[in-house]
Amino acid sequence: MVSSKGNLTPIVSKIFCSASQIVLTVRRRPHVVNGGGFVVTDCSQRVVFRVDGCGTLGVRGELMLRDADGEPLLLIRRKGGIVQALSVHRQWRGYMLDYEGMEKLIFCLKEPKSFLVKNNSIKVCMEPRRCSKNWDFQIKGSFPARACTIFDSKGNIVAQVEIKKEVEELLVSKDLYHVVVQPGFDKAFVFGIIAILDNIYDESTQC
Template sequence: MAASIMPIVSKAYCSSSQVVLDVRSRPHVVSGGGFVVTDCSQKVVFRVEGCGTLGKKGELILKDGEGNDLLLIRRKGGIVEALSIHRQWRGYALGYQGSQKLVFSLKEPNSCLVQNNPIRISIEPSQCSKYSSYEIKGYFSERDCSIMGSRGNIIAQVGVEKVMVSKDLYHVVVKPGIDQVFIFGIIAILDYIYDGSTRC
């Protein structure tokens, strides 16, 4: 049975089979930090640039292997966030002539009272997705977590090889039909939250 395609940002990045991609963090001294995503043949599929490159805290850009912008990610700030129990991130698909369309938002616990709650992601209602909400289970800080659909199904899994001791190199398994741009948008935010290479 063929996998159903679930584009959230881009149908072009929904594979009909499972995909395993490697993530390698870039040091801040090289290209301002961020990370690079490669396939099994070491071809660059995505690049994520953090505030070391952009010069703005709480802003990330996901690009394709050619350097074209795919997703702009911003943390919502201000007094409302300071008083809220959640910090909110928003992912915008970048269209022609710089147009931005909100495609997902992620709520990060902002208080010790909700620290053990899972991180939740919601899809904008206008998007054609079978699921409207997702959550992170596990510990991204240990590079050991899953992105789950609303029915409890795993859509992507982050892990490290047992022989590796560095968290700067890990892999992500993306299930068939799942939008890889969306997955790496979420991973870019997790990297920032957990003081990764995207953060200044």
């Protein structure tokens, strides 16, 4: 799935792949019930994506990534059942929706149940049937500290979550942070992953 530097790597759609690095801002959605989600804007304060959490959707363990017009791009679910209860990992699955509302599974994220293990990264694979042994992307660092990076399987940086120094110096809440997406990578996929991280760490999408 991953192309060499300078090429597009569409996962949701090539329209979400930029030829240059792009910095987007994430803000917790204000004045809504718990689990309301967050909004992603560009440097001109235009909305690029919206993420609905369980307080909006009414379903725990389910998230929706939408485009600027509110159209659904990714439906994300946490996998349940007795097998997941006994596993050392929890699985999240991301589905694309077609014009008839049919779901197409496109990625699987493995969430370690214990975050006490040092350097225990989160893995993402694009072919869920082989998710137990292989991975295409991984997340390293601390999302709660707004200091984490998404890498591809070749070690290339896909995106970084960060708080700019000038914002940190003003002691602004971590409800406002930035995501730097590298050229060619799919922004919609990146924010699908960030939506899951947000939920894992009991933040804006969590009830």
